Amino acid sequence: MPRRLLLATLFLAVAGCASPPPASIHTKDPASSTLQGDATRPAQAQWLRTELYFSVGPLEGKEGVISPTRWRTFLDQEVTPRFPDGFSVLDAYGQWRDHGAKEPERLGTKVIVILHENTPQRGKDIEAIRLAWKRITGDLSVLRLSQPAEVSF
Template sequence: MKAMIAALAALLMLSACAMPAPAPAPASAGAALHGDPAHPAAASGWVRTELYFGIGPVGAPERGVSEADWRAFLDREVTPRFPSGLSVVDLYGQWQGTKDPTPQRLRSKLLILLYEDTPAHRAAIDAIRSAWKRQTGQLSVLRVTQPAEVSF
């Protein structure tokens, strides 16, 4: 009986190997914005930049930057430089300056930008960071930039 069950199990496993591959997705499932230069079907030479902004201490929403002030900053400093789109994520972060005895726990915003890697775009990123530091008096805005393969 055990041999029969083992043989049946082996037969079932082998039959799964003979299943045909799934059909490819229809052409209409491709890039919806094909041909739009700002949203290419596929592009090389693009990067993803993440900017981390501290907006205020955790547990003290009355201190720091309000949501309205954050949106005004986006409208004034970011959107004109990157009108094709961006993403913002609310998060918690920690930062410890060289003179801080313990880490500062901060409400934070993560700004994610995907763009063609050009000197003008890199200068725009630096301008955004400088504007935030001027507006808030903060010492830094963490920047992470890496190559990105994109399609829309």
């Protein structure tokens, strides 16, 4: 009996290997894909990786917490129009100790990661996002980290 089970398992494994790969969601002809990249995003451009850190409220208690709906609205109204080609959002835990405070605040945090060309307009877009969040929430700061990035599509 164990031999039949082993043969059946082996048959299913081999049959699975013969299956065609799943269709790509990004191209209609996966065979036409190359490693040449996306011509609309030139490799010679100077790229930055910018991370923006947003407090979405204290971990303990409900007062001051930004709801998931409010966060998505902010993304839809402030971030997506400025970076329609894409960005990533990460959930994080953060701590912040204001000057003179004995204990740090423990905060729910969202991190937006944007890969963008290093241009004055993109810098203005980043600053507009930071300013919008401060106006909406009353927060004093939105941490920005920008560093050069080698990007390939």
